[in-house]
Amino acid sequence: MRVQLIGLGSIGKSLLKLINEKGTSIRQEIGEKIEVVSVSDTTGTVITDGMPLTRIIQAKEGGGLKTLESFEKISALSAISDLESDIVVEITQSTKDGKPGIGHVMKAFENDKNVVTANKSVLVSDADLFGTAKEMKMSLRYEATVCGGLPVFNLMDYCMKPAKIISIDGIFNATSTFVISQMELGKSQSFARTEATRLGIAERDQRDDLAGIDSARKGTILHRRIFGSTLSLRDANITAKESEIAAGFRQVTEVNSKGVTVGYRKVDGKSVYSNAVGPAMLIRFNTDVMDHLTLSTDHDGPLESAATVLNDILLSRSAKAA
Numbered sequence: 001m002r003v004q005l006i007g008l009g010s011i012g013k014s015l016l017k018l019i020n021e022k023g024t025s026i027r028q029e030i031g032e033k034i035e036v037v038s039v040s041d042t043t044g045t046v047i048t049d050g051m052p053l054t055r056i057i058q059a060k061e062g063g064g065l066k067t068l069e070s071f072e073k074i075s076a077l078s079a080i081s082d083l084e085s086d087i088v089v090e091i092t093q094s095t096k097d098g099k100p101g102i103g104h105v106m107k108a109f110e111n112d113k114n115v116v117t118a119n120k121s122v123l124v125s126d127a128d129l130f131g132t133a134k135e136m137k138m139s140l141r142y143e144a145t146v147c148g149g150l151p152v153f154n155l156m157d158y159c160m161k162p163a164k165i166i167s168i169d170g171i172f173n174a175t176s177t178f179v180i181s182q183m184e185l186g187k188s189q190s191f192a193r194t195e196a197t198r199l200g201i202a203e204r205d206q207r208d209d210l211a212g213i214d215s216a217r218k219g220t221i222l223h224r225r226i227f228g229s230t231l232s233l234r235d236a237n238i239t240a241k242e243s244e245i246a247a248g249f250r251q252v253t254e255v256n257s258k259g260v261t262v263g264y265r266k267v268d269g270k271s272v273y274s275n276a277v278g279p280a281m282l283i284r285f286n287t288d289v290m291d292h293l294t295l296s297t298d299h300d301g302p303l304e305s306a307a308t309v310l311n312d313i314l315l316s317r318s319a320k321a322a
């Protein structure tokens, strides 16, 4: 299974670490090796050619990918079209217009490569990537886009078939919960925000986390998926206020047939949200026959999301979309 990695930030580095640690046991289990063919960032591409993945991480954390002998100043787009692989993992940052991620996904499909992504912005853009994937008989897996390490779509696909999802609510953004929890411990907001970036849980533009954009992207992905809508990010009702990034509040997202709402809510001890402390996440499905089904984690960060991406890679191997 030949994989190309586009983006080597918090998730990309965690993914390489995971493949390095788990590669042997995965090979024993599935009888196939995960071969990372190339790794691209904004500076260019490293053609790995069997190089230890730890060297790539060290280079990225040191002088950059350009310090590696097999570094080439070729863009991710060229790497996707020029190098042979089976799966493109698109994990560049989420942006306002979904670029450059959309271009990478389209280029992968054009070159007969399946895609795994954690990039939310590509899925809430106007580009119909699912339609293109279906038309071209390619697979597009995206489990890590909503609540990173929680198995949201796999739960829906494999465990909830008889149920109708009436609505979903939860805490979809770990950074806001982390920042507020730190403030509840007496730390300043700016300290907490710096920590969130250091831990790799924050978006590249941290305002996306605290102003509710990141949660709205996740809510929109869910709305499109559950209600078959073409809702765009612009349709989300975001009421998050700066003054509510404060002790006793949690950023809550609600998704129902009418749309997506994101805002800070005052929570008390009785609320399911009050248990969310630190980089926690929670998603609750309100269904007709399975009551309220809740998934939560105390820690959602790059490692957990990378594990989800790795699971998607394994699920996509030799897949052609149904």
Ligand SMILES: NC(=O)c1ccc[n+]([C@@H]2O[C@H](COP(=O)([O-])OP(=O)(O)OC[C@H]3O[C@@H](n4cnc5c(N)ncnc54)[C@H](OP(=O)(O)O)[C@@H]3O)[C@@H](O)[C@H]2O)c1
Binding pocket: 006, 007, 008, 009, 010, 011, 012, 040, 041, 042, 043, 075, 076, 091, 092, 093, 094, 100, 118, 119, 120, 121, 144, 145, 148, 200, 201, 202, 203, 204, 300, 301, 302, 305
């Ligand atoms: N962090 C999380 O916990 C988490 C959880 C779930 C989903 N996500 C999503 O997953 C994606 C990745 O997150 P992250 O935290 O790893 O992001 P990140 O730390 O900001 O890293 C983004 C990476 O993309 C690279 N990149 C940007 N433009 C590129 C281009 N044109 N060609 C090649 N590489 C390019 C950057 O290169 P440089 O290093 O050269 O700048 C960087 O390595 C985001 O879309 C995010 O929303 C993140």
